[in-house]
Amino acid sequence: MMEDEYQLEYFKSEGLTRNICTSCGKAFWTRDPDRTVCGDAPCEPYQFIGNPIFRPHSVDEMREAYLSFFEKQGHTRIDRYPVAARWRDDIYLTIASIADFQPFVTSGVVPPPANPLTISQPCIRLNDLDSVGRSGRHLTCFEMMAHHAFNSDDKEIYWKDRTVELCDQLLTSLGANKEKVTYKEHPWIGGGNAGPSVEVLIGGLEVATLVFMSLGKQKTDKPPIELEGTPYYPMTLRIVDTGYGLERFVWASQGSPTIYDAVFPEMVSHVMQEAGFGHRLHDPDFIRILGENAKFAGLMDISGQRIFELRQKVADKIGIPTDKLEKMIAPVESVYAIVDHTRCLSYMLGDCIVPSNAKDGYLARLVLRRTLRMMRELNLPDDKLGDLIERQMKIIGLSKFEQDPDVVMEIVDREVEKYRTTM
Ligand SMILES: [Zn+2]
CATH class of the missing domain: 3.30.930.10 (Bira Bifunctional Protein; Domain 2)
Incomplete structure (x- = not known):
């Protein structure tokens, strides 16, 4: 047919x-x-x-x-x-x-x-x-x-x-x-x-x-x-x-190693600076490994594999030890994920979703807490989350959102407070 x-x-x-x-x-x-x-x-x-x-x-x-x-x-x-x-x-x-x-x-x-x-x-x-x-x-x-x-x-x-x-x-x-x-x-x-x-x-x-x-x-x-x-x-x-x-x-128009570098260059470099490894963006060895990693990792289905096995395969292909690759790549992956998640939260909160334990509110809380966990892994203070979301909203354009940005900031602060209490 x-x-x-x-x-x-x-x-x-x-x-x-x-x-x-x-x-x-x-x-x-x-x-x-x-x-x-x-x-x-x-x-x-x-x-x-x-x-x-x-x-x-x-x-x-x-x-x-x-x-x-x-x-x-x-x-x-x-x-x-x-x-x-x-x-x-x-x-x-x-x-x-x-x-x-x-x-x-x-x-x-x-x-x-x-x-x-x-x-x-x-x-x-x-x-x-x-x-x-x-x-x-x-x-x-x-x-x-x-x-x-x-x-x-x-x-x-x-x-x-x-x-x-x-x-x-x-x-x-x-x-x-x-x-x-x-x-x-x-x-x-x-x-x-x-x-x-x-x-x-x-x-x-x-x-x-x-x-x-x-x-x-x-x-x-x-x-x-x-x-x-x-x-x-x-x-x-x-x-x-x-x-x-x-x-x-x-x-595809920029041919950069990852989609994240092409789509949110300012935010990637900002979070890298904040996490204390902004200088690596100028290290040719680092850039090369990042590019090679992206080329091979992109071909593999991560959901079906354990991250360690994936890392081993990529390290073999690039020809560097697995632990070196892990040490280099894992923090960068967290930076990319934080940048992605804060843009997602800008749209969620900017379009009037309020974090809660039910429905879309639950999904917003899930993304928000996941972001905070990764920020902690990079030793970024929890308080920084509101600032990152505000930056994202400004890049997208504040006029594109229904929710008042001050209200968004207040919501984020309260969620950070609740997360601390829970932890
Ligand atoms: Zn085919």
């Missing part, structure tokens, strides 16, 4: 061929008929570290480049939604841009705010906490840049061909060589919906996912299709659901 879904006119007219990855066995589309691997990790190592894919962009520049590109292509730019998904009864946090429109828009109950539209939605996902700081690419909080089109029988906006074409044009406009882009077939199921999707890969990095949401669990008058033992019905709306990782785009 799904295989036919990927036979796009656009692929054919542009001369792409469908190859099977010799490493993972999955199908992908490429402009290079001799290409044997899909371009995804771990089938292909990162190619972009030290060798950027796009022209250099900061976070703000990349977001603007994306949104204005889609505006020029007839999309309406809309404001972000809060990271606390209060309109949903199944999730506490906004985990994707499409979450903004589920369930009421996607089910056709209310019309979309614009059609087609473009947005950069801050999202929070806490399922890979242990990998944050270590893998070089995991974040708890990221912006999903997206363009969405809601097609109905009455009104066709655009579907697969135009979506892939827009993706190619965007990548080219940022300086990428489209000969190196691969589109990997990836049938998608999530949040009660399903449909064909392609992962967009370049330089060994997945930079976007293009989902064509066309099936749902909700009964319609059309006959169902069975996926993983569940009947899915063709939806009244067919929805273009794209997700482009803003931070990954920035990383």
Whole structure:
């Protein structure tokens, strides 16, 4: 059923061929008929570290480049939604841009705010906490840049061909060589919906996912299709659901060892200074090992492995003793994680989540306490947390938050107090 879904006119007219990855066995589309691997990790190592894919962009520049590109292509730019998904009864946090429109828009109950539209939605996902700081690419909080089109029988906006074409044009406009882009077939199921999707890969990095949401669990008058033992019905709306990782785009545009160095350079260097090893950022040996570590660690699945085994494997590859690598890398990983977590807390508290023992409040407390634990490991005083969150809020822009920054500071101070009492 799904295989036919990927036979796009656009692929054919542009001369792409469908190859099977010799490493993972999955199908992908490429402009290079001799290409044997899909371009995804771990089938292909990162190619972009030290060798950027796009022209250099900061976070703000990349977001603007994306949104204005889609505006020029007839999309309406809309404001972000809060990271606390209060309109949903199944999730506490906004985990994707499409979450903004589920369930009421996607089910056709209310019309979309614009059609087609473009947005950069801050999202929070806490399922890979242990990998944050270590893998070089995991974040708890990221912006999903997206363009969405809601097609109905009455009104066709655009579907697969135009979506892939827009993706190619965007990548080219940022300086990428489209000969190196691969589109990997990836049938998608999530949040009660399903449909064909392609992962967009370049330089060994997945930079976007293009989902064509066309099936749902909700009964319609059309006959169902069975996926993983569940009947899915063709939806009244067919929805273009794209997700482009803003931070990954920035990383790929800079080719730095980790995503953290590319996305929050000021905060990384600030926390390193505070922790007393800022000088290492100018040590070429340190920078080299950091880069090598990022290259290999990024290819490994940390969640399934003990950190020591991972460290051993990376040390073998770089050719230095494991304890030397551990001593060098572990504090830096904590710095990265602290920087990531404080940005996540800025969005949580700035969007009016109050730490507590329940629901989204519990998640905020979890992240906050995890940050304090790592700060203590680096001998950073607890009091510093409020300052780090305030800095993050200023970098993002205070006007982007609903909550008064003074209230955020007061909340953080009280949470620090409670943490001390608990300890
Ligand atoms: Zn593969």
